[in-house]
Amino acid sequence: xxxxxxxxxxxxxxxxxxxxxxxxxxxxxxxxxxxxxxxxxxxxxxxxxxxxxxxxxxxxxxxxxxxxxxxxxxxxxxxxxxxxxxxxxxxxxxxxxxxxxxxxxxxxxxxxxxxxxxxxxxxxxxxxxxxxxxxxxxxxxxxxxxxxxxxxxxxxxxxxxxxxxxxxxxxxxxxxxxxxxxxxxxxxxxxxxxxxxxxxxxxxxxxxxxxxxxxxxxxxxxxxxxxxxxxxxxxxxxxxxxxxxxxxxxxxxxxxxxxxxxxxxxxxxxxxxxxxxxxxxxxxxxxxxxxxxxxxxxxxxxxxxxxxxxxxxxxxxxxxxxxxxxxxxxxxxxxxxxxxxxxxxxxxxxxxxxxxxxxxxxxxxxxxxxxxxxxxxxxxxxxxxxxxxxxxxxxxxxxxxxxxxxxxxxxxxxxxxxxxxxxxxxxxxxxxxxxxxxxxxxxxxxxxxxxxxxxxxxxxxxxxxxxxxxxxxxxxxxx
Ligand code: NAD
Numbered sequence: 001x002x003x004x005x006x007x008x009x010x011x012x013x014x015x016x017x018x019x020x021x022x023x024x025x026x027x028x029x030x031x032x033x034x035x036x037x038x039x040x041x042x043x044x045x046x047x048x049x050x051x052x053x054x055x056x057x058x059x060x061x062x063x064x065x066x067x068x069x070x071x072x073x074x075x076x077x078x079x080x081x082x083x084x085x086x087x088x089x090x091x092x093x094x095x096x097x098x099x100x101x102x103x104x105x106x107x108x109x110x111x112x113x114x115x116x117x118x119x120x121x122x123x124x125x126x127x128x129x130x131x132x133x134x135x136x137x138x139x140x141x142x143x144x145x146x147x148x149x150x151x152x153x154x155x156x157x158x159x160x161x162x163x164x165x166x167x168x169x170x171x172x173x174x175x176x177x178x179x180x181x182x183x184x185x186x187x188x189x190x191x192x193x194x195x196x197x198x199x200x201x202x203x204x205x206x207x208x209x210x211x212x213x214x215x216x217x218x219x220x221x222x223x224x225x226x227x228x229x230x231x232x233x234x235x236x237x238x239x240x241x242x243x244x245x246x247x248x249x250x251x252x253x254x255x256x257x258x259x260x261x262x263x264x265x266x267x268x269x270x271x272x273x274x275x276x277x278x279x280x281x282x283x284x285x286x287x288x289x290x291x292x293x294x295x296x297x298x299x300x301x302x303x304x305x306x307x308x309x310x311x312x313x314x315x316x317x318x319x320x321x322x323x324x325x326x327x328x329x330x331x332x333x334x335x336x337x338x339x340x341x342x343x344x345x346x347x348x349x350x351x352x353x354x355x356x357x358x359x360x361x362x363x364x365x366x367x368x369x370x371x372x373x374x375x376x377x378x379x380x381x382x383x384x385x386x387x388x389x390x391x392x393x394x395x396x397x398x399x400x401x402x403x404x405x406x407x408x409x410x411x412x413x414x415x416x417x418x419x420x421x422x423x424x425x426x427x428x429x430x431x432x433x434x435x436x437x438x439x440x441x442x443x444x445x446x447x448x449x450x451x452x453x454x455x456x457x458x459x460x461x462x463x464x465x466x467x468x469x470x471x472x473x474x475x476x477x478x479x
Contacts (some may be wrong), residue, residue, distance in 0.1 A: 181197070280380075
């Protein structure tokens with residue numbers, strides 16, 4: 001049984017002031033596998049105090065020291081990548097290939113931040129003045145459960161590259177993975193207080209960490225609803241806020257796409273991370289003329305998907321995170337049927353032979369119109385909606401007719417056509433003919449999918465403030 005009963009504050013693992021114990025559940029079996037003791041508001045204030053004490057010295061560090069520190073963090077997270085992989089399987093139900101990828105990705109974020117930092121000019125000229133990019137200050141980093149270690153490390157890497165001290169508030173539903181990251185941070189030997197990590201409920205700690213007068217910046221990844229609440233809390237003291245939020249991403253299959261590769265590609269986009277992915281391509285837009293062919297191909301491929309034990313390398317779809325997530329997906333599947341969409345594969349209930357744990361059937365709806373709830377709302381499970389279109393203009397119109405704008409996918413055998421469609425999509429990132437990953441490029445959403453960007457130069461600048469120093473000799477005339 002796991003027992004996580006410590007918070008990481010001021011360079012030490014300490015017993016939190018908070019006393020609430022929350023059970024940790026393995027989503028594959030539904031069994032309790034341990035507990036976490038949750039921090040409370042007193043712990044949150046302690047963490048801010050520690051970050052504040054460490055801030056001046058850390059802000060004064062130069063590139064060389066920060067690069068060295070990022071290298072140490074990479075090594076220490078990498079050293080725990082197998083532990084992280086196993087925790088991702090046990091606590092989250094992530095299929096093994098995904099869990100291996102995400103644990104290495106978490107470590108890699110420190111090297112990627114170092115690459116961005118190495119070339120970044122903190123001082124340059126602007127007009128006749130000098131421009132200085134300075135650390136924004138103490139940063140609250142709030143992360144979701146579906147990409148726990150990657151999200152914590154990605155935010156932390158950029159905050160530290162920028163010279164900011166931080167309080168990490170991971171999801172209370174990813175305590176096992178987050179605790180391993182905290183241990184790796186400790187192993188890296190950072191000055192006390194530079195990074196603090198507390199497990200706790202967002203509803204309790206959020207109001208402290210998002211309104212505290214000493215906190216300058218909030219970097220949040222999670223649902224759009226929580227993002228709005230955070231922006232509202234931060235508003236009063238005009239904190240800098242970056243939000244990475246939900247999505248309902250379109251995949252546009254053009255009529256010249258090679259269906260032998262495009263259909264499997266669209267399926268991977270939809271069902272990646274068991275559908276619990278912000279960038280999942282959950283609305284597949286298909287030319288009317290190809291619809292029958294595409295439906296037959298999707299049906300056959302999804303029927304053959306392997307759902308089950310995430311530790312088995314053959315598994316493509318693991319369990320949903322927990323009972324609430326299982327119920328949420330079931331509710332949307334029932335809603336799709338009520339709304340009159342055609343169930344092509346899957347449906348309500350558990351897959352055959354999986355009587356325990358939080359498994360759902362990979363589900364595909366056809367005859368979906370874009371005003372149905374299943375096409376408008378983020379389900380966050382393995383549920384794909386297929387919509388037909390008659391012209392490219394209509395495809396783009398449907399793709400953009402959503403409150404979200406995180407990601408898009410285009411499949412076409414003509415690069416120029418794919419590019420033209422990508423340019424018309426109101427999203428922060430478009431993948432063409434696949435699932436590319438570019439850790440040095442900024443990532444974030446249009447519309448209600450977010451504010452600001454993570455990664456790359458824009459990710460670094462999200463933790464910086466701009467100062468202009470004007471030299472004497474350029475005075476305006478007094479009149
Ligand atoms: P969530 O919004 O429920 O929780 C995210 C984090 O916010 C958790 O740490 C939670 O404890 C905290 N929180 C909750 N209420 C809070 C409050 N009032 N104040 C401060 N913090 C609070 O999201 P989730 O269910 O953990 O994650 C899934 C969501 O995250 C999906 O919508 C998904 O699309 C989104 N997501 C987005 C990205 C992206 O980069 N855009 C990446 C991963 C996940």
